[in-house]
Amino acid sequence: MSSTGTQLEAPDSANPKPKLRALLVEDNASDAELMLRELRREGFDVATTVVQTAAEFRRRVKEELPDIILADYNLGEWRGVEALEILHGESLDIPVIIVTGALGDVTAVECIKQGATDYVLKDGLARLPEAIRRALREKQERTLRHQVEQDLAKKVDELARSNADLEQFAYVASHDLQEPLRMVAAYTQLLAERYKGKLDETADKFIGYASEGALRMQVLIQDLLAFSRVGRNTSASGSVDCNSVMEEVLQTLAATIQESGAVVTHGELPAVWADRTQMAQVLQNLVGNAIKFRGKEPPVVSVQAEKAEQHWLFRVSDNGIGIAPEYAENIFVVFQRLHARTEYPGNGIGLAICKKIVERYGGKIWVEAQTGSGSTFKFTMPLHGPNEHGANKREQARP
Amino acid sequence: MKPAPQLLIVDDNPADVGLAREGLARSAYRGQINSAGDGVEAMAFLNRREKYASAARPDLVILDLNLPKKDGLAVLAGMKADPELRRIPVVIFSTSQLNRDIARSYELGANCYVSKPGNLNEFFSAVKSIEEFWFGPVSLPPRGE
């Protein structure tokens, strides 16, 4: 690419005359002289080279990388407009102004179409300085914008790579950790079984703690694996009927629902664009939590959805123990728990997984709750998938 | 009187071999259990080479996949290519849940594929299941000493 644009303001006391390096493609010496005179009169400190043939042009333009090219249209064997082709071939972005004698409007438009920035008639040279200024300004803006785009692309690339690295790490770490952990969990359990009551009480306690710790680690790592897997599989998204997903979720939670005497209902739920398994994960985690964090009464859980302007709004409400507002954001953080393990089991990863999944589709998730009076978890999902658009949306049939 | 059943466990993790032995002890199996810690040792045992000259041919081989020196699939391929060994049923017993490991195992002639569970009780269940089936109703191929 060519040099960065030259800033061309009218010269003043603070600003010494800015130098303009121009390459003139002109076979008529006096025409060239006229142009220069016009520019100097406007205050440009212009340094020029004049070329006549295409070969000369190609050589000079690459050598000098001028700020601007002023080309005559008619040059004998070649058209000044061909200079544009040469520039294009050399990947040079230098503004070209066609300065020429009579030129029909049609040809003028052709020049612009071919890439000339402007055209000025030789008997209207008064326009030339302004045309040059404008061309240089546009060039500068282009360069700036390109730079910004490049920087952004680089940052996005770095971020994507960093993310991929992190996910890879989480996956490999959890995966490779499972083997030695399996050994610890298995043998502490065997120890517990074989030697319970045969050593002393302290030994029983020690073995018990070790065994519990190992088992908990196993679940933790499985949870971590599940969490790190959320971003991985991008290919399985499609139109998902949330009603049928709810049916699956109710099946999966059947035992828990029965044990707790829970009543779980849902309204008419929409079809959304997502990975079906992940949608199921979100609903299962939210409904499961609603049942788990119950008070003295049997849990009553309701899942609803309504259409807002820009998204679907899902609501999972319960009559459980609620959440103190000051913890409302905290609970979505990985492994954050608000209760002792003895009060309510679990690792605190369910909501983090929900958040990761929902945000992956551009949605948001949050909770509205008070301590002691139940919670309502809300999350949004976009109305349409990437290939669907409002006017054209086909009816999504229930399976 | 029928000779005692012979089982060969091929696994590089002595802890896992220990778990399998424990699982078998809790089952009805009262036969002999031998183990090999890598693929080369496994083949030497099966081919009765050097120190294994008087080893008994196993009635069943429980084979892990990730082994040093020579991996499980190579052992499997070696067994199925050998007319003296190809009849011996092979149960792949591995933590790997990779589709390609399962597919390759069947392609190379594994009789079946059982995933090693992470949970101890499930592990024992799996071992019991293997023992119950292969040393239960199954007619094992004649040992052809």
Place this chain on the structure above:
Amino acid sequence: MKPDEVDILLVDDSQDDVDLTLHALRTENLANRVFIARDGEEALDFLFCSGPHAQRSFDHPPKLVLLDLKMPKVDGMQVLKQIKGDERTKTIPVVLMTSSREERDMASGYDLGVNSYIQKPVDFGEFRNVVKLLGLYWLVTNRPPIANGKPAVAKQGR
């Protein structure tokens, strides 16, 4: 039951044995995805997606073939040979479940690559137990081979 949802292909010409087998599988809730072929020819049509079963696809093989040995038209050994001899079908688990007491049959079976060989017990009770064990082992404990690049989903353990 759609053609791609068959778990077990039961190949047996004896109605009594078929009934007994289905009954045993039913007690373990494994009976609703069983397809019955009365002879070797039908079994081969099913597995090779030909004849009356031309609409079947190789992408959804059964998780288990229970094969009797002595059958009219095409006998069990022939069927086994064809299954294990073809790239498209050789990984399908085949269990020879037969009343044949001939050791020679057993040896040939294993040589051809049968996954396991079981002699049908004479006693009804024993027969039921064997089928139960069989079904549980191949449909629950075992991980079936891959179909269509995705693993055929093994039933959840109990």
